[in-house]
Structures are given as C-alpha cells and as structure tokens.
Amino acid sequence: xxxxxxxxxxxxxxxxxxxxxxxxxxxxxxxxxxxxxxxxxxxxxxxxxxxxxxxxxxxxxxxxxxxxxxxxxxxxxxxxxxxxxxxxxxxxxxxxxxxxxxxxxxxxxxxxxxxxxxxxxxxxxxxxxxxxxxxxxxxxxxxxxxxxxxxxxxxxxxxxxxxxxxxxxxxxxxxxxxxxx
Amino acid sequence: xxxxxxxxxxxxxxxxxxxxxxxxxxxxxxxxxxxxxxxxxxxxxxxxxxxxxxxxxxxxxxxxxxxxxxxxxxxxxxxxxxxxxxxxxxxxxxxxxxxxxxxxxxxxxxxxxxxxxxxxxxxxxxxxxxxxxxxxxxxxxxxxxxxxxxx
Numbered sequence: 635x636x637x638x639x640x641x642x643x644x645x646x647x648x649x650x651x652x653x654x655x656x657x658x659x660x661x662x663x664x665x666x667x668x669x670x671x672x673x674x675x676x677x678x679x680x681x682x683x684x685x686x687x688x689x690x691x692x693x694x695x696x697x698x699x700x701x702x703x704x705x706x707x708x709x710x711x712x713x714x715x716x717x718x719x720x721x722x723x724x725x726x727x728x729x730x731x732x733x734x735x736x737x738x739x740x741x742x743x744x745x746x747x748x749x750x751x752x753x754x755x756x757x758x759x760x761x762x763x764x765x766x767x768x769x770x771x772x773x774x775x776x777x778x779x780x781x782x783x784x785x786x787x788x789x790x791x792x793x794x795x796x797x798x799x800x801x802x803x804x805x806x807x808x809x810x811x812x813x814x815x
Numbered sequence: 816x817x818x819x820x821x822x823x824x825x826x827x828x829x830x831x832x833x834x835x836x837x838x839x840x841x842x843x844x845x846x847x848x849x850x851x852x853x854x855x856x857x858x859x860x861x862x863x864x865x866x867x868x869x870x871x872x873x874x875x876x877x878x879x880x881x882x883x884x885x886x887x888x889x890x891x892x893x894x895x896x897x898x899x900x901x902x903x904x905x906x907x908x909x910x911x912x913x914x915x916x917x918x919x920x921x922x923x924x925x926x927x928x929x930x931x932x933x934x935x936x937x938x939x940x941x942x943x944x945x946x947x948x949x950x951x952x953x954x955x956x957x958x959x960x961x962x963x964x965x966x
Binding site: 706709710713717791794795797798799801802803805806809 | 886888891892893915916917953954955956957958959
C-alpha cells in the first residue's frame with residue numbers, strides 16, 4: 635500500500651509539475667501571442683483533453699463524487715466545445731494548429747498514460763489533483779494569454795465568460811479532493 | 816362547448832332553481848342531479864336551519880418568488896438572480912435554470928436546500944417552512960452562491 639501511495643504521490647507531483655510548466659503558459663513568453671484561430675484551436679484541444687481525462691475516470695473510478703465530477707466535465711466541456719465551434723463558424727475562424735496546441739496534446743498523452751496505470755484511491759487522487767492543476771492553469775492562461783491576445787471582441791467575450799466555468803470546475807474539484815481526504 | 820362552460824350553465828340553472836326550491840320541492844331531485852352532473856357540491860339548508868352569514872376567513876397570501884440561474888455576461892459570473900431573496904414562511908421559491916449548463920441549489924451547511932441537478936430550461940421549487948437565513952451554492956460550480964432569507 636505504501637508503495638502505491640508513493641506512486642500516486644509521484645504521479646500527482648509529475649502531473650502538477652507538468653501543468654505548472656504548461657504549454658499554454660509558455661505561449662505567454664513568445665513575442666507574438668496566439669492568433670484568433672490559434673486561440674480557438676487551443677481552447678478546442680484543452681476541452682478535448684479534459685473530456686478524455688474524464689472518460690478515463692469513468693472507466694476506472696468507483697468513487698461517487700469522482701464519477702459525478704467526471705460526468706460533469708464531459709457535459710460542461712462538450713457544451714463549451716459546441717459553443718466554441720458555433721462561434722468559430724459565425725466568425726469564420728477555423729481552429730488552427732500552434733506549437734502550444736501540439737505541446738498540450740503531447741503533455742496530455744503522457745498524463746493519460748500515467749493515469750491509466752493507476753487504480754482505486756490512487757487513481758482518484760491523481761485524477762482530481764490533475765484536474766485542480768489543469769483548471770488552475772487554464773484559468774491563468776485564459777486570463778493572461780488568451781483573452782489579452784484575442785483580436786475579435788466576441789471571441790474575447792466568450793473567453794471571459796468561460797472563466798467562471800473553469801473556476802467552478804476548479805472549486806468543485808477542490809471539494810472532491812477534500813472528500814477524498 | 817368546454818366542460819367549464821357546461822358547468823357554468825349548470826350552475827346558473829341551479830341558482831335559478833334554488834331561488835324557488837322551497838316553493839317547488841318536486842324540483843329538488845332535478846337540482847341534485849344537475850349539481851352532481853356539473854361536479855358541484857352543495858348542501859341545501861335543512862328545514863328550520865338558518866343559514867349563517869358566510870364567514871370570510873382571513874386568507875394568508877403566499878407569494879411565489881423566482882430566482883434565475885444564469886451567466887451574467889456583464890460581470891462574466893455565474894449568478895443566482897437575485898442573489899439574495901427574502902420571503903415569508905409559506906412562500907414558494909422557484910429556481911429557474913436559464914443557463915446552458917446544469918446547476919444545483921444546495922445548502923452550504925445543512926440539508927435544507929437540496930435540489931439535485933437542475934437541467935437547462937428546468938426549475939426547482941421549494942416551500943419556505945422555517946424562519947432563518949440559508950446560504951446556498953451550486954454544487955457543480957461552487958463559485959455560484961446565493962442566500963435565502965425566510966422571515
């Protein structure tokens with residue numbers, strides 16, 4: 635058990651550290667910020683990543699709070715995804731690739747593999763800790779990189795309105811983490 | 816003709832008959848039959864009984880309050896609107912989800928308010944039964960908070 639716990643802590647640490655040096659935040663340091671199509675691409679990818687994390691949780695967790703949270707992530711991020719695509723279509727903005735988006739995908743693949751290697755309480759803790767770190771970084775990146783660089787006012791407004799959703803997810807994840815002990 | 820119209824006509828008939836009821840007792844069975852058909856319950860005063868003045872009980876009017884759950888696009892915040900609602904015991908509060916996301920109405924520190932998930936476009940009602948101040952939040956998005964005051 636001790637080994638499992640230490641494994642979980644190690645994975646959580648890796649995941650959290652990975653998020654601290656998040657690819658989204660790296661975009662902040664570049665001279666030219668992301669373009670509107672790249673911003674849309676980053677949001678779409680971030681949504682997909684969190685939906686994938688939630689699907690793993692649904693297949694592995696037996697904890698009621700964790701399962702409810704995962705179901706919510708799929709619902710909310712799918713809803714957000716639809717609105718992002720609808721806005722992109724309306725503004726004639728096609729999601730574009732960027733190094734940030736590619737890094738996000740690469741990072742998520744590693745996290746997915748680590749989460750899949752865990753089970754039981756160790757998985758629940760690692761998943762929720764990752765969700766806390768992920769949403770913190772998404773909030774920071776949205777506020778400090780995506781919103782300031784968005785050229786289109788409607789896109790900027792949509793990003794601003796997405797922040798309370800991410801904030802709500804963060805606080806929900808923190809409550810679930812408290813219930814896990 | 817709707818059932819309501821039929822009932823109204825029958826009521827009119829009944830009133831006309833009742834005015835002559837004691838003069839024409841043979842009509843009584845017809846009246847009873849009509850009343851029964853109209854779904855109207857009434858009690859004819861017994862012989863010698865003096866009908867008392869109809870008392871008008873002091874009616875307590877309970878209000879219905881509506882709280883909207885939605886995104887405030889001006890402040891970019893999930894909100895219960897109004898954030899604080901003050902009601903009286905017996906009043907009914909209805910929370911309407913006008914957002915594109917699911918929400919809940921969940922007491923912060925007890926089980927008073929426990930809506931479960933309220934889907935988009937759906938509502939949840941609660942009848943205030945006990946005085947107090949109840950802080951609540953959305954369990955799914957805990958940054959969404961409100962207060963119910965029952966006086």
